[in-house]
Amino acid sequence: MPLINVIPGEKIPVAPMNVRLPAWRMPGWLLVFWWLARGLVRLTVVAVRYWWLTGPAVAALWVHARYGWLVLAAVVLVVIAACVGWWRWHPASWLRFGWYPMVARCRRLWVYRRGWASTMATCGLATAFAGDRYVPQLLKVRCDRYVDEVTVRMLPGQLPDDWAGAAQRLAYAFRLRDGQARSAKRPDRVILRFLRRDPLAATVASLPVPDLPDFAALLLGVREDGRTYRLRLAGTHVLVAGATNSGKGSVLWSLIASLAGGVRSGLVELWVFDPKGGMELAAGLPLFARFSYEDPDGMAGVLEEAVKRMRLRAARLRGVARQHTPSPDDPLIVLVVDELAALTAYISDRKVKERIKDALSLLLSQGRAVGVHVVAALQDPRKEVLPFRDLFPTRIGLRLTEPEQCDLVLGDGARDRGALCDQIPESAAGVGYVALDGVRDPVRVRFSYLTDADIRDLGRTYRRLCDSDQQPEVSA
Known part of the structure; x- marks a missing residue:
């Protein structure tokens, strides 16, 4: 007679599991109301998130509806003239507070946000747990003349070194020249620096010689x-x-x-x-x-x-x-x-x-x-x-x-x-x-x-x- 191995200890009885799901009947008008409410909430969130697009668009529609095309064209010309005057009067502040923030918002929307989830997955920076997919969060984009600086909230368990190893792949994925990953002040964030134009492509001529050198700089x-x-x-x-x-x-x-x-x-x-x-x-x-x-x-x-x-x-x-x-x-x-x-x-x-x-x-x-x-x-x-x-x-x-x-x-x-x-x-x-x-x-x-x-x-x-x-x- 063959021996049967028995695990020592008490056997815990297991009740049969009921896998049948309850069926809820919902009237059609309530389902339509739910879809409309959810769509309205999402539309509001998008409008608030992209206020720099929705705000001017709503203002332009209101001016057109209230005063007509001529007034709307005059307002647009005044805004353009004000921007040109700001640029001519003080180019540095215009670039810092006017032009580059606008470029950063546009690049965040059209370059980074559009393919963010798929890029994170193909570069090995997204993960899955219990059937759900988790993607690092894109927080902020800053631009200057040469560089895009992208701030990202990392997933738990990630280090800046993980992003440094993938920085070149990220740069090519976003069709940019070069990429680097650097630590941020907060430990859960990393800063990605992508080079759009290389300021080091041309030879640097001899620099001014100070009368007294600053040995610290x-x-x-x-x-x-x-x-x-x-x-x-x-x-x-x-x-x-x-x-x-x-x-x-x-x-x-x-x-x-x-x-x-x-x-x-x-x-x-x-x-x-x-x-x-x-x-x-x-x-x-x-x-x-x-x-x-x-x-x-x-x-x-x-x-x-x-x-x-x-x-x-x-x-x-x-x-x-x-x-x-x-x-x-x-x-x-x-x-x-x-x-x-x-x-x-x-x-x-x-x-x-x-x-x-x-x-x-x-x-x-x-x-x-x-x-x-x-x-x-x-x-x-x-x-x-x-x-x-x-x-x-x-x-x-x-x-x-x-x-x-x-x-x-x-x-x-x-x-x-x-x-x-x-x-x-x-x-x-x-x-x-x-x-x-x-x-x-x-x-x-x-x-x-x-x-x-x-x-x-x-x-x-x-x-x-x-x-x-x-x-x-x-x-x-």
């Missing part, structure tokens, strides 16, 4: 939203990584030009290293306090001298101040290295290589508070080439050759958050993404381009006045 280029980009040099070191002809020179010369006023007044000393023989940076020789090229041993000596200056300054400031303040007697020292890998990886002399690595490690770890900053550029961002990459709080990624290099330069997950350095075209030299420690989202920037004539002009105009008769110290 150095003007270097143009952001992806059309505004000027300002780099904070105070309290940071800067790493620039990019492939050949990606525009590393544009970044370095933009930074040097923004500091040129400080060089002339004695607030800044530029110590420049050009291991490629001096071809790239020698044109700015009148601006430099130190200029070293070719000889690795000489460059190691200059770096060790910078370490000595740093330690002497730290001893002088100990117990007096926590942050260095530049002055003509105690200037800010900025070390500019054109090809850092030539100092850290490509030198055959092991002792010189270790001297350079030791000096750079000390400068990067201790120099910020005492006013000694390192700005370095390189092509190969691998760890074995630059072992102290994480000591650069500000990192700039120009055009790179591989997708993995984006995260190597800008930090883990930077590419998923929109830093597509590997997709920057070769024709867009000087375009890159800037990532700051403590700031989640990278910023796309095009740095200004200085011609050879601009650089020569810069050297003649802003050469060091405090010792104009003294030549900079040059080590070959």
Whole structure:
């Protein structure tokens, strides 16, 4: 006789389920009344939601019914004349409060709202539960000259990183150029930024040079939203990584030009290293306090001298101040290295290589508070080439050759958050993404381009006045 497995415990009796549904009979007039009431409520909601369309339409119909076509045409002409006058009198306020809000409402209705549910489903951002489908809520659309900014309420369980991974697909779904997802102030919301026109398509000419540089906001280029980009040099070191002809020179010369006023007044000393023989940076020789090229041993000596200056300054400031303040007697020292890998990886002399690595490690770890900053550029961002990459709080990624290099330069997950350095075209030299420690989202920037004539002009105009008769110290 076969054994029957019995689950131990008490058996709970189950009553049979009645699956028959009750039938309700409703008179036809009540059903029609219900349909009319529901339609009226929906029509009212739509009219209130799109008041910017229904309001003018109702007003136009009322004016036409009360006064006729001539009065309606006169009112329309007066409104158009008022808008034109506002635009001519104060274009900035007209664009901000008149034109762009109107464009945003139209784009919300015709571009985003029309296919919102289907786009969320195909991009994997909608979900289903218990037979019901749930779609993220479109809250607000803001527009400016270049960008659409779409605020969305996320579904429970979603993160901004989920939207960052789908931002490119969303941009193509809405037939736009580029898309990024950024965190909002409220934790249940995310901000999508879609690029309609690229303000970085054209080369950025050389920018005005201030008489006294603001070390917290150095003007270097143009952001992806059309505004000027300002780099904070105070309290940071800067790493620039990019492939050949990606525009590393544009970044370095933009930074040097923004500091040129400080060089002339004695607030800044530029110590420049050009291991490629001096071809790239020698044109700015009148601006430099130190200029070293070719000889690795000489460059190691200059770096060790910078370490000595740093330690002497730290001893002088100990117990007096926590942050260095530049002055003509105690200037800010900025070390500019054109090809850092030539100092850290490509030198055959092991002792010189270790001297350079030791000096750079000390400068990067201790120099910020005492006013000694390192700005370095390189092509190969691998760890074995630059072992102290994480000591650069500000990192700039120009055009790179591989997708993995984006995260190597800008930090883990930077590419998923929109830093597509590997997709920057070769024709867009000087375009890159800037990532700051403590700031989640990278910023796309095009740095200004200085011609050879601009650089020569810069050297003649802003050469060091405090010792104009003294030549900079040059080590070959």
